[in-house]
Amino acid sequence: MQKKNVLDIQDSSRPANTFDIPFGSNCVRLSGCEWVAVGIIFLALFYLGPMLWERSERFEPGLDYRLPYELSNDYWLYNRYCRWAWSRCETLVIGDSVIWGHYVSEHNALSHRLNEIAGRNQFANMGVDGIHPVALEGLLRYYGQAISGKNIVLHLNPLWMSSNKHDLQTDKEFHFNHPGLVPQFVPKIPCYKVPYSKRISAVVERYVPFFSWTSHLKIAYFENMDLPTWTMEHPYENPLKPITLVIRTSGSHNQNEHISWDERGISKEDFPWVRLESSLQWNFFQRSINILRERGNRVFVLVGPFNEHMLKGKSIDTYRKMKDEIAAWLQRENIAYYIPPALPSELYYDASHPLSEGYAMLAKQICENRPFRSSIFWSSSNFATPDRD
């Protein structure tokens, strides 16, 4: 008798009927019509949710407002602030931490100083801390649609072209500011190597206001954490408690530095400036100008003033040449601009950020600049003398 193979022993019970498979182990099962109903409810919430929220949420920027440091990545709020500033201020001053005033309080930033000279609240501080030109282009394109038909002072901080790394052109990955605003696929940014899913999320967030709104909730109310992570930090707190429906108007970052760069021991440096024609940051700055002009804005470009006292070696000549090239391009494009001379050395905190007194001096220089006066202040009655009335 043939020995039976161990696998010949069969289970006497046959598997159940092939198609007799239960739905699942819960009742969350909707029919087609019910799905349609859910879809309608959800679409309504998708569309109306952010709108209703905006009506309920108190946002009162006031004088000398600047986006709080902790909310620098809250682009939904920036969009809202743009609409507020558009309706109240004649001139929007846009740029990075130099405009925002990273080492000074909001009452010492450039826009405040300009308002002092103008004698009224004419200038709005639309600076975003840490935003480089590549990200700024994305910010203006996707969240700055409200900025139209206005006077714009658009600041270019040459620091962003001071090395391949600053210019986002290194092959080695590094984490730069505002990655959600830069082009996710084209053109390729060499040092940007996040997974595709993160890139797609960034794109979706730009085009679907609902998702930029959910980011706003996270940033504004949950300390820039998603809810689960927030509960890890606050395990016993009511997760609804932080949602106060009030946007803070000032942040915790409120430095007011008075010590200059050389007093802090920073030494001179031979900056490896990138070539302007191949600079990613410069290319995107040009795009930002185009976006603003296409929206009917009058753009005035402010370049620097970079702390030239920190330069040494060949970088001095390279920087001066770069400034000339920038000026030449702006002239060709018929864009009003001003490249102020370097401030006194003791008025800089670092390579690009002035101290309080530096901003005061810079504002004065800007207001004395003829192209600025004629392009931004189009009637002399709007413009006060350099000394405040």
Add this chain to the structure above:
Amino acid sequence: MLFHTWPFVLFFLIVYPTYLALKGTRFRLTWLLAASYFFYAWFNPLYLLLIFYSTLLDYIVVARMAKSRRREMWLSISIVNNIGLMGFFKYGGFVTENLNVLLSSLSVTYAIPSPGILLPVGISFYTLQSISYVIDYYRGNIERENSFIRHATFVSFFPRLVAGPIERAKNLLAQLQNRPTFSTEDISDGLSLFIVGFFKKVALADYMALYVDKVYAAPEQFQSPALILATFLFCWQIYFDFSGYTDMARGVARMMGLRLMLNFNNPYLATDLGDFWSRWHISLSSWFRDYVYIPLGGNRRGTFNTYRNMFLTMVISGLWHGAAWTFVIWGTVHALGRFLTRELERTSFYKEKVPKLIKQLLVFVFVTFTWIFFRAESITDAWVIVTRIFNSGLANPHCPLLALAFIFAVWSYQLVYESKIKWVLELRAVRIVILVLIVLYIAIFATSSEQAFIYIRF
């Protein structure tokens, strides 16, 4: 690519409409196979070589078996090949490591170099599925699949490729052989399954992981309350993670008119360990029952042999989960638990007098305890956790109450689902509200982390 990521959404938006357009044609399966291979290659293109090799070999084995008298030889080739593949990639490092420990204990200075092989995603699942096909054919339970395309699609069908369910040819292959018929009910059911699975994974499992990972990464720094809660949360994390994956897989398949088997059936409501294993990872436990336990003799040769067979099956099952002694211990403890509950159920007191809820709680506590060995990084860590649970202090665990609230909400839902008031959950308003809340929570609050599925690494 993982189900809960954007690349998968894009992938499905291309695959699904094309599948619908091709569903009545002979290109349907070719498209499905191409999509499955693309899906698998996304993890690593080299994996395709393996799955294609395994598929081709089993196809040839069954073809030869059909014409040969030496069927056992061909069967052995398939089993040795599949187990060998899985063994090589999965256990090579483990075997090397343990041999080196043995050599070291014998004062041998030579150390075998570690193979350093990457474990191909899903190999543990598709090899078992392929083995079941060959064995079922050998036993005469199914007909041979003549079409290589259909056979390959059965092995590599993308929704279940990387983490199951481990399908049987009688179910999935039979559906692939038939002309596809599906209705709007398939789409609505598929969507329901997918969304619930997505919620389980993104909103629940990944949430629990935040606390579990923190505690289990350094258990010696935590005291009893934190260790207990982390273990409790892991118990639910692994359930939400794995059942969530399966729900998504079933949902995707269902939208294509294909029905994958149920893999989880509220396992934490089990009243004994046997019941637990009929509710947890059903496709795996039934595979081991049909292809290991029963061939060993099952329960046909007396109590000792029954328990021996049960023990071996559970230990092998434990080892299947991972190449580490902790999984062996986990399987062993489960085997002992099965013995215990089996004997208890034989007593009239336990069977008739102990309330069902108490039985459920006892089983739950036991299963939760065994998860320590499953999750711990090493035997040492598992030992630290077990001992510290019983003899460390009572420091504040800082465990998020919201996570616990979610668990109790789900647990309550499951209890009601298996009770006489199940009808409440079936009310239209209740179903719709639950789904809207689920979707809203996912859209607004869910964690932004992209944790991989736990079982994808087995």
